[in-house]
Amino acid sequence: MSNKEISTEQAILKAAKNIFIRKGMEGARMQEIADEAGINKALLHYYFRSKDKLFEAIFTDAILKIVPNIMEMMKSDLPLFTKIELFTNNYIDAFTENPFVPGFIMHELSRDPSKIVNMVKNAGINPHPFIDQVKRETESGNIIPVDPYHLIVNMLSMCIFPFVATPILINVLFNKNADSYKEFILQRRKEVPHFIINAIKKK
Amino acid sequence: MSNKEISTEQAILKAAKNIFIRKGMEGARMQEIADEAGINKALLHYYFRSKDKLFEAIFTDAILKIVPNIMEMMKSDLPLFTKIELFTNNYIDAFTENPFVPGFIMHELSRDPSKIVNMVKNAGINPHPFIDQVKRETESGNIIPVDPYHLIVNMLSMCIFPFVATPILINVLFNKNADSYKEFILQRRKEVPHFIINAIKKK
DNA sequence: GTCTATATTGTGATAGAC
DNA sequence: GTCTATCACAATATAGAC
Numbered sequence: 001m002s003n004k005e006i007s008t009e010q011a012i013l014k015a016a017k018n019i020f021i022r023k024g025m026e027g028a029r030m031q032e033i034a035d036e037a038g039i040n041k042a043l044l045h046y047y048f049r050s051k052d053k054l055f056e057a058i059f060t061d062a063i064l065k066i067v068p069n070i071m072e073m074m075k076s077d078l079p080l081f082t083k084i085e086l087f088t089n090n091y092i093d094a095f096t097e098n099p100f101v102p103g104f105i106m107h108e109l110s111r112d113p114s115k116i117v118n119m120v121k122n123a124g125i126n127p128h129p130f131i132d133q134v135k136r137e138t139e140s141g142n143i144i145p146v147d148p149y150h151l152i153v154n155m156l157s158m159c160i161f162p163f164v165a166t167p168i169l170i171n172v173l174f175n176k177n178a179d180s181y182k183e184f185i186l187q188r189r190k191e192v193p194h195f196i197i198n199a200i201k202k203k
Numbered sequence: 204m205s206n207k208e209i210s211t212e213q214a215i216l217k218a219a220k221n222i223f224i225r226k227g228m229e230g231a232r233m234q235e236i237a238d239e240a241g242i243n244k245a246l247l248h249y250y251f252r253s254k255d256k257l258f259e260a261i262f263t264d265a266i267l268k269i270v271p272n273i274m275e276m277m278k279s280d281l282p283l284f285t286k287i288e289l290f291t292n293n294y295i296d297a298f299t300e301n302p303f304v305p306g307f308i309m310h311e312l313s314r315d316p317s318k319i320v321n322m323v324k325n326a327g328i329n330p331h332p333f334i335d336q337v338k339r340e341t342e343s344g345n346i347i348p349v350d351p352y353h354l355i356v357n358m359l360s361m362c363i364f365p366f367v368a369t370p371i372l373i374n375v376l377f378n379k380n381a382d383s384y385k386e387f388i389l390q391r392r393k394e395v396p397h398f399i400i401n402a403i404k405k406k
Numbered sequence: 407g408t409c410t411a412t413a414t415t416g417t418g419a420t421a422g423a424c
Numbered sequence: 425g426t427c428t429a430t431c432a433c434a435a436t437a438t439a440g441a442c
Binding site: 022023024026027103107110117150153162184199 | 226227229230306309310312313314316319320323328330347349350352353355356357359360361363364365367368369370371372374375376387390391394395398399401402403405406
């Protein structure tokens with residue numbers, strides 16, 4: 001395997017990622033990916049047998065972005081509020097770097113939900129340590145009683161939704177000003193954990 | 204225009220809605236829509252000139268579901284906490300009845316964001332009365348200081364995200380048990396406004 | 407208005423020269 | 425490994441009979 005090979009394969013993956021993530025499996029065109037990579041269609045099939053295989057490579061990679069290595073942290077014995085802050089910051093940072101990933105994942109999973117089975121297996125997601133911790137804090141009266149499932153969904157909602165709804169929010173809420181929306185996203189790193197902790201802490 | 208005509212057109216619209224909303228513009232097939240409506244492809248083009256025109260009709264209709272007539276309410280002089288409860292309940296109810304609409308809108312808008320411009324014009328969305336009310340309540344010290352833009356996005360996030368992410372949540376958080384997820388969605392009618400109000404009320 | 411048949415175009419995939 | 429040319433088929437759209 002020569003250097004040239006590697007570099008072509010990388011170019012394909014990079015181009016495919018750009019196109020697939022913006023347009024989805026069905027919206028993407030092999031021609032478009034080839035153009036973006038500066039090669040022709042035939043080479044795509046030389047490196048990856050089919051559109052499906054190429055898509056699979058991109059999709060798997062994107063999944064890894066949505067399931068970062070914070071599971072260890074969630075299992076740890078850090079204080080609840082610290083975990084909430086680390087969790088939200090981690091996701092908001094990851095999506096700020098890859099803003100199209102959330103919408104991509106959402107759409108493709110609703111197209112073919114069976115993919116989640118593999119995702120869950122490979123990622124080793126386990127929300128129960130966190131759920132148990134929330135239950136313990138509720139029972140010992142350290143926080144306002146809260147259903148841990150709703151808490152988790154609320155956390156994920158506030159981290160992910162703004163990236164899925166970016167075009168709506170820019171137009172409706174920010175007068176089509178993309179810059180002030182960027183600023184807004186940066187603020188969420190602080191605002192979201194602050195909001196969540198306010199909702200459950202006793203004062 | 205005979206009764207038969209109307210009924211065929213309605214059948215087409217109903218079928219198209221089913222297919223488009225589940226599969227999106229690019230995933231949907233005219234053949235599939237024709238089958239669902241119990242007619243053939245040619246009739247689709249007789250009633251709606253092209254796939255694009257048919258899609259446009261469905262999309263516009265779906266938008267109206269995501270922008271219900273609660274704008275009047277938001278402009279009213281109801282107490283802030285009452286508005287928050289009405290707002291969240293209204294959205295959660297609308298999406299419970301049309302669970303595929305949020306994902307559909309999100310995906311299509313990221314495919315062609317320019318559609319939002321028309322949407323906003325026609326719907327007359329204006330968040331400023333609500334924003335001003337939040338500012339007033341903050342300044343008079345009635346609530347914990349909160350940025351109104353983040354508050355609105357948080358509200359929308361918690362109402363909409365669970366419907367966009369349904370397949371993920373069922374598999375990862377609810378052990379593939381769709382029934383307990385349904386139960387969970389019903390609970391959110393109470394949990395979401397409760398959570399939001401807790402986050403901003405002084406105690 | 408509704409159908410069958412067909413035209414037309416787009417797109418994933420392959421063959422084969424270099 | 426990379427290209428050009430082409431195939432095979434799927435999907436939108438139209439023509440024309442009834």
